[in-house]
Amino acid sequence: MAAVLAALAVSLVPVGATPAGAAAAVKCPVDALDKAKGKPVEIVMWHSMPRASEETLQKLTDQFNASQGDVQVKLLNTTSYNDTFTKYRAGLGSGDLPDVVQIQDTSLQGMIDSQSVVPIGACVKADKYDTSDIIPRALDYWTVADTLYGMPFNVSNPVLYYNKKAFQKAGLDPNKPPTTLDELRSASQKLVDTGTTKFGYSIKLDPWYLEHWLAKSGKAYVNNGNGREKRATAVTFDNKTGREIFAWLDGMVDDKLAINTGPPAGNIDNLLAIGAGNAAMTIDTSGNLGSILQVLGSGQFPDVEIGVAPMPGPVGKGGVLVGGAALYIPKASSPEKQAAAWKYIKYLLEPSSQAQWSVGTGYVPLRKSALDDPTLKAAWAATPEYKVAYDQLLNGVNNVATAGPVIGPYTEVRDVVVNALTQMLTQGQDPKAALTSAADKSNQEIESYNARVGG
Amino acid sequence: MTVRAPSRRAKDALLGYALVLPSLLLFGVFVIYPFVKNFWLALHRTPPFPGLPQKYVGLDQVGDVLSSSEFQKSLRITVLFVLYTVPTGIVLGLLLAVLAHRQMKGSGVYRTIFSSTVATSVAAASVIFFTLLNPQVGLLTYWLGRSGEIGVLDDPKTALVAVSVVTIWQNLGLSFILMSAGLQGVPDDLYEAAAVDGANARQRFWHVTLPMLSPTIFFAAVVGSIMAFQAFGQIDILTQGGPNDSTNVLVYSIYRDVFRFGNDGVAAVKAIALFVIVLILTVVQLRFAERRVTYAR
């Protein structure tokens, strides 16, 4: 198994240096903790985990704090990935920074451009930390120019959530949920025709439909090796596959098989639709599994039994992308605090921690040996839903497309895509035109960002 | 006397400065400095992160922003929002004020009810309507017959109207209070004189009430417009500028530029544009007030 994974890792497209700078020169002072004068060293971590995930993170942190006397970690919930990033950016100017910060996947190029972190790879090297047990695809996502910038912590990917009871009622096999776009469509058709639910499928207008479905088809999202060979300068999604994806979504809504429940940003209407019987399927992040079980089990929705399945999508030589967030260590912290941060991060990546984390949240356990953990084994045996994201991550080809795009103005590009989807689905714009306009606007954003960075 | 007076005048002057100083300092830091900084920001391209170099680009950025479709759409949306909310608010406030103005049994209760929305904050009103308009579980959605369909706030065709309705509702109390106060100021003998001349209720309204109320209405229109141009809270809670930027009013656009995209330069250009608009409205208000005061005399 290890040999196969090693071979896959080697076959990844080699990445060149990004022009943004000499991040490789930054060192990680892993020994500073031993020499620290005032122990325990107190550090602060900024995170944006909600509900059940926050509880689990707090539990792990409490365990860490109790287990040793060198480091005490305080958690600060900065509400959302975006708020955290904003606060971080402001902190770069004012000095108000944490010692560990959880930043979402899409901000990778941004974090590189900020030149403000100690690359985790430096700590790995200095500490001779063995990363062979960590899922390689996760490490590869956060590696650009042979440098691992952030330590993957909560990895998730989109999965299909569906109401088993509705499936049964409509005469669909609750153990055989759809796997392709055609199957998704015909299942929706059956649900609507039998009058089981108003619509078959609820679309949370997430920009990552385009991202993941292109990856599943084996297509890159931006140029220059998906932004990993060199800084990306243009998007590449305005192609046949992109048009098929947009057209499929448009067709589903036009034919009243799916309902558009609006852009993300705290929106759980796609799940509420299932709860209210207005839909029976939706795609959402596996990281929300814990919260979803909480919400849909809150007593407001009696007719729902949630099933989880791999994300249906176009067929091709690809797979889902690595998604989620990673932990970064800001350079601004003192050496002791950087070392303390590294120690905390190592704890969070231990097999038992990852097992607990996965069981409590639905995030993918990032240590292969976590699968041997009895709690995890029992949890997965009892609720196999939690295993779906993990399998999905490991199955699938490793290529440029599935390595995932690295884009500076990722947020801006995502907003453009969401707006294009909105325009197509609610204002009657034709899919081809919507996609092209999305590509044009995205390219404008990328150009202007690159101008602001490159100088 | 001549020995004491100058030192007392000097002490008074010093005291004067001292009393004014704290305010001036705060103004300097929180009003004047940031106002001036906007111009500097507008002329420099902001890097995505502090620490990277700021590049002087002269008026290029200003030109880019002002000619961008995003800014123009935002301006258009904001003007639409003002047009939706201000006249409607005034008319409704006036209607309620006229109805409740008469001393009838129970009119006090009605007056309290009509002013009640002044006790709701923008955030409270927005959270209430956000929940009531939720496409899956919202009560208003159910009554509008749109249960399970695309949400009112998710549809670019209806989102701005919905946000406007929430705003109008929340402002109703204030509008009512303003118009009522204005009505109080209309002398009764004017009505009596009109009645003696044979004017009926409708004529009295158009020829006595409305003209006498016009300063109040004008004030409400200008101040209301200024406040509407500065709207933010309801957009942040209801739609976050979407869907497809259909509720992306100016202040929200500025907020997004700074806190979502880290682009202070672009935000500064928009902020200056907002300032100019509000300035024009304020000057209009002052000019009219001047003229009206002389007319009333």
Add this chain to the structure above:
Amino acid sequence: MPTDGAAERRRRRWRLAGRYLLMSMLALIVLFPLYITVVNSLLRPDQIAARPPALFPSDPQWGAYKDAWTTGHMGRYLLNSAIVTTGIVIGQVTLAVLAAYAFAFLEFPGRGVLFVVFLMTMMVPFEVVFFTNYQTIADLGLLNTYGGLILPFLATGFGTFLLRQAFLTVPHDLRDAAALDGYGHFRFLWHVVVPLARPTVAALSVFAFLSAWGQYLWPLVATNDERVRTVQVGLRQLRDTGLDHINVTFAGVVLASIPLFILLLVFQRQLVRGLTAGAVKG
């Protein structure tokens, strides 16, 4: 006129009834969202989701209020808002009184110019400068502090203007009498001027309270720690986490609105004066 007296009286009664009907309908529309909020805060989630919807809580559940207060942190948020708002009101009134006194009763070179500066600050909307103020507060280390929430609003051009107007109406003979009695400035201010200007001070206070309490943009950007979060931003939090327990969300809204309702009921007159300051006379 005396001949159709009865008919006239009947018509008048119909008009009156019509008036009451119209007013009642309008009152219902105005009150409805608040009514529904209170009702839903007392229902259970499954009752809220029931269709047709319940319009009256036959079996009121008060637990949502407890949840909103504790888990929803409304108690903490209300306290924060109270602290911040009080700070702003006291600060604004104090600074405005002092500055207005200087402008009204003291002579010093540049007084006119400085007063114009005060007036000009009224032309700069907060929304035009908030993001630089954010950076300033961040640089001062005052993010997520009460100070950061209060400081930018202590100086008020509007308040100074209003109070100066009021102070200028203090009759000259009072000033002279006070001077003759040997009153220093502070005694004059405290014992003569402020009492005379009390209605204006009250109006300004209420106005300041209303606008400080309802602030949204600044607390949103200046804090993201729930320990200092104010009620308005707290409501946004509730919105984010609230759709599966609408009763708690609405209980939170009710809790957040109670202080303002009390204000409205108790200080109605001052409220009206404060809100219409400058409006009617022009």
